[in-house]
Amino acid sequence: MSHTFSAWDDTIVALATPPGIGAIGIIRLSGENSIAIADALFTGKNLSDQASHTLHVGMLKNDKEELDEVVVSLYKAPKSYTGENIAEISCHGSPFIQQQIIAACIQKGARLAKPGEFTQRAFLNGKMDLTQAEAVADVIAAHSLAAKQTALKQLRGGFSFDLKALRGQLIGFAALIELELDFSQEDVEFADRLQLERLIAQLMVSATQLLHSFRLGNVIKNGVNVAIIGKPNAGKSTLLNALLNEERAIVSDIAGTTRDTIEEVLNINGVLFRLIDTAGIREHATDRIEKLGIERSRHNAEKADIIIHLADLTDNDRSGISWLKPYSEKVIEVYNKYDQVSSANLPANAPGADPALGIYISAKNKEGIETLKSVMYERAIGETIQTEHTIVTNARHFAALQKVLECLNDIKAGMDNNLTGDFLALDIRRCLHYLGEITGQVEIDRDILGTIFGKFCIGK
Structure with a gap:
């Protein structure tokens, strides 16, 4: 792995656990002098003489001031997360104590770590590639089972393995074509x-x-943004409560009760759906506040991945909402209050579901809700999630893969047009560059790395 940056020559320190009061807090040091700095504060034994991957109980003192009774974990280079010497101090979870210990470490020669700097060092020291480093942040931020499983697969190198296999095969051919160029005069x-x-x-x-x-x-x-759109008193807030299976939104027979948007999160089969209950929409609203609410509803509909258009079967006006037509591909038609309408006036599939004809529900009685959830999941996913397969979750990877596909198309076009080896070699090199850019197997600009690792928390 080739990088433009020299080895780190300083030692960093940061709180590795969330800030705030808890049972314990973990303070992490990484760098050549990390164990020596911990040793300068630790009493009872010489930490520098202890073996790697060992735990030591003792008192931390800064000069004569006792800081806390702690457990120090030692990890010696190169067998550590960052590839450097690491000391992790497990102390009591008082923010005051944690800050005292961090200040003492800085006094002994460490500096406060930047966001993501521990993982950045792991990447630059060859302990993981860039996709694995980015997966660390995804594991920390995972908010569902599917997100966790996908991030863990990338952390274990699943995506990297696929890319390296592609890149390795292409490198083999690139080498042969380059060899042809060396013997170009001999026509081999x-x-x-x-x-x-x-x-x-x-x-x-x-x-x-x-x-x-x-x-x-x-x-x-x-996750998936879902906007619930409908006329006043269609039952949008009742539907939100039914989907969540708890009372989150105020429900009233008074039309226009919801004046502002209400956002809640629903987990369906490991996928998060962000439900947005919007203000009721009348085509010719006169109230200024109502107009503002309706404008927000339109904005939410525009940015939504799925729109639930909720219609009231007891409403004589079935004209719908005209401005939803441009978004028809992401609309699920849902008809509420089927329990209040004569069965003779309902289609045979009510309260079943046929996405082409609409879903019939009674939000108040929570009937048809599970069917609606199934349709929402199918519309969002379209298939069962197979987290054992490689799934691209990172926009940077997606952009680079688009470049890879462009280069492959150029190589194919060049071969179809019988281009000479030197031109093919240029396109292959370009393709290899974009593949390597994903995993960090080419030189990566410092600003790009700063952006990637700047999204991490301080202690990671």
Whole structure:
């Protein structure tokens, strides 16, 4: 792995557990002098003489001031998370004590770590590639089972393995084509063009599959925004409460009770749906506050991944909401209060579901709700989540894979037009660059790394 940065020559310290009062807090040191700094504060034994991967109980003192009774964990380079010497101090969970210990470590020569700096050091010291480093942040931020499983697969190197396999095959052919260029005057051909064509076709299929997985990956990582849109008193707040199975929104027979948007989160089969209960929409509202609420409803509909258009079966006006037409592809038509309408006036599928005809529910009686959840999940995912397969969840990876596919298309076009080896070699090098950019196997700009690791918490 090639990087433009030299080895770190200083020692960093940070709180590795969430700030606030708790049973314990963990303060992490990493760098050549981390164990020596912990040793300078520790009483009872010489930590520098102890073996790696051992725990030691004792008192921390800064000069004569007792700081806390602690457990110090030692991890010596290169067998540590960062590849450097690491000392982790488990102290009592008082924020005052934690700050005292951190201040004492800084006094002894450490400096406060930047966001993500521990994981950045792990990457730069070759302990993980860039996709694995980014997966660390995804594991920490995982808010559902599917998000956790997908992030753990990437952390274990699943995505990296797929990319390295693609890159390794392409490197083999690149080497043969480069060799041909060295013997260009002798008109020899080392690279089998037919085999290269098959490889490019295979790589294009793999890259396309990874790109297509991003839609699912984005849903798993970020959740699904669902806007509940309907006329006043259609039962939007009742539906929100029924989906959540608890009373979150105020329900009233008075039309226009919901004037502002209400947001709640629903977990369906490991995928988070962010439900947005919007203000009731009348085409010709006169109230200024109501107009503002309706404008927010339109904005939420625009940014939503799914729109639940809730209609009231007891309402004689079935004209619908005209401005929803441009968003028809993401609309689920739901008809509420079927229990208040004569069965003779209902289609045969009520209260069942046919997404083409609409879903019939009674939000008040919580009937048809499970059917609606199933349709929401199917609309968002379209399939059962297979987290053992590689799923792209990172926008940076998606952008680089698009470049990879463009390069593969250029290579294929060049071969179809019988381009010479030197031009093919340029396109192959470009393709290798973008593949390597994903995992960090090429030189990565410092600003890009700063952006990636700046999203981490301080102690990671």
